[in-house]
Amino acid sequence: MSTAPRIEAAKRDWGHDETGCTVLHIDMDAFYASLEVARHPELRGRPVIIGTGPRSVVSAASYEARRYGINSAMASARARQLCPDGVFLPVDMRYYRTMSRRIFQEVFGQVTDRIEKVSVDECYMDVSGALLRWGSPSAIGAWMRREVASRYHVTCSVGIAANKLVAKMASTNAKPDGMLLIPKARHAEFVQMMPLRGIPGIGPSLERRLNAWGIDSVADLAAAGEDTLAQATGSRTVAHGLALASHGIDGREVVPYTPEKSVGAERTFDADTTDMRVVNALLRRCCDEVASTLRRRGLVARTLTVKLRFDDLRYATKAHTMDRATDTASTLYPQATALLRAMLGMPADAPDDTPLPKRIRLAGVSASGLGEASVTAVQPSLDDLLEESQAPTGETRSARMRDAEQALDAIRRRYGKGAASLGL
Ligand SMILES: [Mg+2]
Structure with missing residues (x-):
């Protein structure tokens, strides 16, 4: 709604x-x-x-x-x-x-x-x-x-x-x-008759920031120029996105959704590695990507699988099924790094700088046991990212993380995949 x-x-x-x-x-x-x-x-x-x-x-x-x-x-x-x-x-x-x-x-x-x-x-x-x-x-x-x-x-x-x-x-x-x-021919005119909040992604705190610069409507936004918007928002990328939106311009394509059994992401390292920090960083990016895809498709996953390929080109996989389905990287990533240690026979509390016993060529994760998210979709807002809003009492950390990750989705949708990532 x-x-x-x-x-x-x-x-x-x-x-x-x-x-x-x-x-x-x-x-x-x-x-x-x-x-x-x-x-x-x-x-x-x-x-x-x-x-x-x-x-x-x-x-x-x-x-x-x-x-x-x-x-x-x-x-x-x-x-x-x-x-x-x-x-x-x-x-x-x-x-x-x-x-x-x-x-x-x-x-x-x-x-x-x-x-x-x-x-x-x-x-x-x-x-x-x-x-x-x-x-x-x-x-x-x-x-x-x-x-x-x-x-x-x-x-x-x-x-x-x-x-x-x-x-x-x-x-x-x-x-x-x-x-x-x-x-x-009337796109610009149509969006410029709207209040700021009429643009999906502009939430209360971004609105407040813009208001402080005398920008109270989409028409003001269009008149402001990107330099002013960059000063007002503190971000060139956000300013550029706002300027385009204020003229009714949007380059995103309709990406057909097809029901899938799993959602995954994996990468091959530039050079084989035994550095757990490097592997973890990659797993974190993959979890972030998978979680973002899950949210975009309105899905949640119960099972996480980590896949490794070693320098001898052998594969290994290990899966963990969670008590509750999730669509956040903040839930997936700790499981992924725990699975990595378990796969390599390392203690769960092995410090990050412990060398891995095998050289890793590729790592990735996939999420399966998919179901449709039962939560009401909330329009992600750009300004969650710009200004941490106070969480209403009783809100759980995972709900807040989900909101934060959704805000990142909005940024990425608008400015490309590499535009933002969550520091977990
Ligand atoms: Mg509806």
């Missing part, structure tokens, strides 16, 4: 030139709540809130519930105060995932296989190869919206644009139950 700002004035006719607008962003409206209403029709029209229990947070709220000021990530206890007569239901991820899979297969998958699933209720689609058969992006969007509504009793909002950034901002502003086409 998105809490991104949307403005009424944006929900209008922007013109009908669809040339080059082959990226669709589809976001199902109040997905969990809509699915609950679909199987309990007697709840239609009532405020439905998903997320019960004294310690839980709201995962989704029907539009009727949102009128009471309820939104995602709010404590369920607070939501009960705001709406005592609301219907509070527990999260049933198994049901939501099943329905999600059906909608993706039976509707979206009929259009194209160029689908990048972001979460159970959200995806990007590249329809450039489907136009011959379907006519236009808006015909595709209209058909999908009709099918999903009539077959599953769930409405969805669709944004159509030339890139992912503008398509996502368009679907946000089309909500609920709408479709918005932003012709390519």
Whole structure:
């Protein structure tokens, strides 16, 4: 459930030139709540809130519930105060995932296989190869919206644009139950009517920093120039990303998601090594890469396998299955380095500078036992990285690490893989 700002004035006719607008962003409206209403029709029209229990947070709220000021990530206890007569239901991820899979297969998958699933209720689609058969992006969007509504009793909002950034901002502003086409020639104008927070990735602390420099809107951002933005944010890379976004420019491609049995990363060393620090550093990078892929695909893994290749070209692997599935490098990496020691018959507490008994040519990790992440996807924000925000009480370290790693994902998506890494 998105809490991104949307403005009424944006929900209008922007013109009908669809040339080059082959990226669709589809976001199902109040997905969990809509699915609950679909199987309990007697709840239609009532405020439905998903997320019960004294310690839980709201995962989704029907539009009727949102009128009471309820939104995602709010404590369920607070939501009960705001709406005592609301219907509070527990999260049933198994049901939501099943329905999600059906909608993706039976509707979206009929259009194209160029689908990048972001979460159970959200995806990007590249329809450039489907136009011959379907006519236009808006015909595709209209058909999908009709099918999903009539077959599953769930409405969805669709944004159509030339890139992912503008398509996502368009679907946000089309909500609920709408479709918005932003012709390519109007991308800059469209994004420049938004508040800063309308750009995915700008969170409260980046917003505060920009505000301090008199930058209060995307239009201000566009007018500021990269030098000012670099001074305001303290980062040339962030400044460049902001400048591009303020003109509605985004070079990221739609990367089709395909279900996999494992996600892995491995590298061959430039020279064979017996230095554990070197091997650990590589394992850490691989864990980081694997965790980032897991999060991007909305997956969690139960089993971690370390793979080594020695200088005699023999392979060795060793796996460990964890009590709980994870998608963070901060959980994977300690397992990986423990597995490395175990594989080489070294004590678990061997110091880092102990020479390895064998020369290592290649090392890597793979994560398997994959399941879909049951947590609600939170839009990663750039500013988590710029300014460590105070963690609300009760938040676990792993939740904070996950947030931090998600922020890194956002940076990498925008500026390339090597742009940032987590010091574990
Ligand atoms: Mg949604």
